[in-house]
Amino acid sequence: MSERIIELKNVSKQFPSVLANDNISLHINKGEIYAIVGENGAGKSTLMKTMYGLHEPTSGEVYIKGEKIKSFSPSNSIKRGIGMVHQHFMLVPSFTIAENIVLGSEPRSKRIFSDKKKAVDIVKSLSRTYGLEVDPNAKIQDVSVGIQQRVEILKTLYKGADILILDEPTAVLTPQETEELFKVIKRLVNELDKTVIIITHKLNEVLTISDRVAVMRQGKLVDVVNTREVNEKILAELMVGREVLLEDIDKPEIKGEEVVRVKDLVVKDNRGFDALKGVSFHINKGEILGVAGIEGNGQSELTEALAGMRKIEVGHVFIKGIDATGFNPKKIRELGVAHIPEDRLVTGLSKVSSITDNILMGSQFKEEFCKNKLHLKRDKIRDYAKKLIKKFDVRTPSEDVKVGSLSGGNMQKVVIAREFSFNTEILLISQPTRGVDIGAIEFIHDQIIKKRNEGCAILLISAELDEIFRLSDRIITLYEGKVTGEFKNGEITKNEIGYYMTGNRKEQV
Numbered sequence: 001m002s003e004r005i006i007e008l009k010n011v012s013k014q015f016p017s018v019l020a021n022d023n024i025s026l027h028i029n030k031g032e033i034y035a036i037v038g039e040n041g042a043g044k045s046t047l048m049k050t051m052y053g054l055h056e057p058t059s060g061e062v063y064i065k066g067e068k069i070k071s072f073s074p075s076n077s078i079k080r081g082i083g084m085v086h087q088h089f090m091l092v093p094s095f096t097i098a099e100n101i102v103l104g105s106e107p108r109s110k111r112i113f114s115d116k117k118k119a120v121d122i123v124k125s126l127s128r129t130y131g132l133e134v135d136p137n138a139k140i141q142d143v144s145v146g147i148q149q150r151v152e153i154l155k156t157l158y159k160g161a162d163i164l165i166l167d168e169p170t171a172v173l174t175p176q177e178t179e180e181l182f183k184v185i186k187r188l189v190n191e192l193d194k195t196v197i198i199i200t201h202k203l204n205e206v207l208t209i210s211d212r213v214a215v216m217r218q219g220k221l222v223d224v225v226n227t228r229e230v231n232e233k234i235l236a237e238l239m240v241g242r243e244v245l246l247e248d249i250d251k252p253e254i255k256g257e258e259v260v261r262v263k264d265l266v267v268k269d270n271r272g273f274d275a276l277k278g279v280s281f282h283i284n285k286g287e288i289l290g291v292a293g294i295e296g297n298g299q300s301e302l303t304e305a306l307a308g309m310r311k312i313e314v315g316h317v318f319i320k321g322i323d324a325t326g327f328n329p330k331k332i333r334e335l336g337v338a339h340i341p342e343d344r345l346v347t348g349l350s351k352v353s354s355i356t357d358n359i360l361m362g363s364q365f366k367e368e369f370c371k372n373k374l375h376l377k378r379d380k381i382r383d384y385a386k387k388l389i390k391k392f393d394v395r396t397p398s399e400d401v402k403v404g405s406l407s408g409g410n411m412q413k414v415v416i417a418r419e420f421s422f423n424t425e426i427l428l429i430s431q432p433t434r435g436v437d438i439g440a441i442e443f444i445h446d447q448i449i450k451k452r453n454e455g456c457a458i459l460l461i462s463a464e465l466d467e468i469f470r471l472s473d474r475i476i477t478l479y480e481g482k483v484t485g486e487f488k489n490g491e492i493t494k495n496e497i498g499y500y501m502t503g504n505r506k507e508q509v
Contacts, residue, residue, distance in 0.1 A: 002029035004066070005163060005195050006051060011060030013046050020046040021057070022219040028197060033189055035198045035206045035227070038216035039239055039437035040408055044199050047216070048165055051197070052084045053077035064163075083156025087168040089148050091140045097147075098123045098136035101155050126154050131187055144502070145294060146177035153184070164188070165197045170205060172295060174498035175465065182209050201438075203232045204466070215239055240439045249449050249470065256285025259320050259426055259457045260306075266314035267298075267305045275301035277481040278315070285425070288448070288458040290472030290489075292465060293501050298481040299461045300342060303430045306459070307339040308332040309347075319426065333362065335426075338419040342430035342461070344408075348415045351404030355396060356385040358403050359418050392417035393443055409440035416447060427451060430461040445471060465494050479503040 006028040013021040021043045028034045038044045049055045050062065056072040063069065064080045074084075091100050098119040107122060109115040123136040132150045140148060149169065156164055166185075170178045186209075188194040200206060206213055207227060215222045215238040222238050236244040260283040269275035275298045283289045293299055304310035306317060308329040316325045319335045327335070341347040349358050360381055363369055369381050385399040394413045396406060403411055412432070419427070432448065433441045448471055452458055462468050468475060469489065477485040477500035485492075485500035 002032070004028070005030040005064070006197075007063040008047075008050075009061040009063070011047075011050065011057045011062065013043075013050060013055055014058040019219050021050070023060070024221045025060075026214055026221060026224060028195065030195055031189055031193060032211040033185060033196045033198065033209055035200065035210035035213045036216065037200065037203065037206060037213060037235060037239060039439070041218075041437075042216040042239070043219040044216055045167075048084075048167065048197070048199050051077075052082060052165055078159055078161070081160060081162040082165065083159060083161030083163070084165040085149070085152040085156060085167065085169065087171055089145075089152050091148060091151060093139070093141035095140060096136065097134050097138050097140065097143070097151050100140055100151055101126070101136075101158050103155075105159065122158070123154065126158055130154065130157055130184070130192065132184060144177075145172045146174070146180065149173070149177075149181065150184075162193070163195045163197070165199070167199050169198060169200070170202060171463070174294065174501050175495045176498045176502075178205070179495075185209060202466075203235050206235065207232060217241060236438050240437070242439070244438060244442055249445065251449060251473065252453065254284075254286025254453070254455065256287060256455060256457070258282050258284050260459070261318040262306070262315070263318070264315040265302075265305065265312060265317070267301045267310055267312055269301055274313075275481050276305070279478075279481070279483055280315075281476055281483065281486070283426075283457040283459060285457050286452060286455045287473045288452050288460050288471050290468040290475045291459065291461045291478055292468045292475055292497055293478035295463050297478050299430070299478060301481075302478070303339070303342070303428050303459070303461055306332075306428055307337070307341075333422075333424075336424045337426045337428060338422045338424040339428045340415055340419050340430060340432060342434070344411050344415050349403050349411060352402060354400050355389065355394065355403055355406075355414055356382055356399045358414050359385045359388055359421075361418060362422065388417040388421055392420075392447070407437075409436040412436050412444065413440065416444060420447060420451060425456060427456055427458045429458060431463060432460070433462075433464070433467060465497070469494060477501050 004027045008024055008026050011021055011024045012019065024047065036044050036047065046055060050057055053072045053074045053076055061068055101123050102119045106114040107118040120136040127134050132154055134147060134150055169181060173181060185196050189196055198210065210227045212224060213227055213235065214224045215235060217239060263280050265276050265279040266274060267276040279302065281289065291299055301310055305312050308327050308331065312325050316323055318324065319337060322335060324332060324335060345351060360369065369377055371377060382399060389396065389399055392413045394417065395410050403414060432444055436444065448458065460471055472489050475487050475489060476483050477497060479501060480503060484503055
């Protein structure tokens with residue numbers, strides 16, 4: 001019988017407004033790769049934080065290596081050999097890799113001074129031992145996200161971890177970096193006797209890397225299954241509680257005319273540096289142009305520039321043949337452009353306003369909703385909101401509910417309902433399913449394809465390669481503000497496109 005390295009018995013965690021974990025019992029064996037999956041709000045993060053000592057359960061018992069935990073804190077968990085790599089890396093950009101890894105436990109010279117040479121030697125030794133190649137003297141700000149993740153893993157191993165909790169470990173990695181990470185994880189488990197727990201939403205990766213999978217839904221543990229006995233469809237249905245049909249989408253070929261042309265675009269980021277460096281592309285009617293790239297390579301600035309929210313330094317944007325360079329958001333919208341922003345809470349919605357008022361935004365002066373541009377026709381507005389709530393499957397008890405009380409998926413549906421209802425010819429869509437449950441993803445994808453099939457020209461920016469490949473007709477890759485490749489969907493694999501996402505060209509594939 002395998003040794004139980006972590007065991008939870010009837011664990012519940014009650015917050016003031018929600019029961020995040022509801023009577024959960026599970027065990028994790030030494031030397032296995034254990035995945036935890038579930039929709040947003042299913043309780044995965046709370047359970048993970050309980051294992052790591054960030055939360056104390058309201059009831060139930062937690063055992064680490066056979067010992068019942070009485071005092072919950074990360075420092076106590078670290079002493080027991082548990083390390084955690086967070087989704088958002090906790091590194092000091094201006095420090096070297098060696099300085100980051102030993103931070104808080106620096107080797108000392110004469111018991112007083114930090115010994116930088118010894119820190120470098122320690123990191124070189126760790127790197128060799130675990131097969132995680134890094135340059136100890138490189139600064140974090142100068143290395144890729146894949147290397148930064150290696151640094152986070154080495155940090156936990158330096159502190160003596162033999163149980164690693166990885167939170168969304170591939171969220172910002174290219175396919176090549178993901179493949180390398182999986183090799184490292186398998187080596188840690190198979191050769192170095194470590195135990196790895198992965199929290200993720202990427203079911204195909206779960207099937208690739210894990211031994212067992214725990215599925216959570218609405219705070220409860222639905223099932224624990226052996227990975228080899230399930231497939232992506234089974235896991236998705238366990239997560240959602242119903243059949244999910246994330247299959248190939250019907251995309252009839254549409255020979256549409258060009259409606260968007262971007263030429264030699266240069267745009268600065270918030271720091272004043274060039275975020276886009278001469279970007280050019282076009283989009284036709286009835287076409288989805290996907291933009292693939294690791295986040296932070298100019299995608300945000302691109303959509304903001306096209307939507308009139310960010311100044312264009314050099315270059316031009318043509319919309320339906322009109323030079324729209326320098327137009328403000330109102331003028332861009334009047335040209336027939338709708339915009340789904342990447343951050344729904346910052347630029348997409350008003351959390352303190354009702355669903356009705358959020359749906360009305362941008363239409364408040366239309367004659368059907370407003371008399372003499374002064375008096376709103378509240379009954380007509382409410383009927384309109386009810387119609388869109390039903391059409392876009394927004395789960396809410398009332399159209400008067402404040403948007404801030406909705407789940408992430410339902411908030412996104414409100415944004416999509418509003419922007420799609422403008423019946424514009426051009427859609428700028430950024431991160432359409434970020435933080436959205438798998439059932440809502442299915443619905444949102446169907447709505448995007450429906451708009452495409454109606455002849456809408458769509459720019460799709462997504463950090464999810466699966467989403468880019470599923471929805472796009474053509475794909476461009478963006479790296480450090482430059483277009484590094486352009487392909488018809490089907491001309492390139494997800495693995496090959498990873499090279500272009502890191503600035504390499506075809507000859508290096």
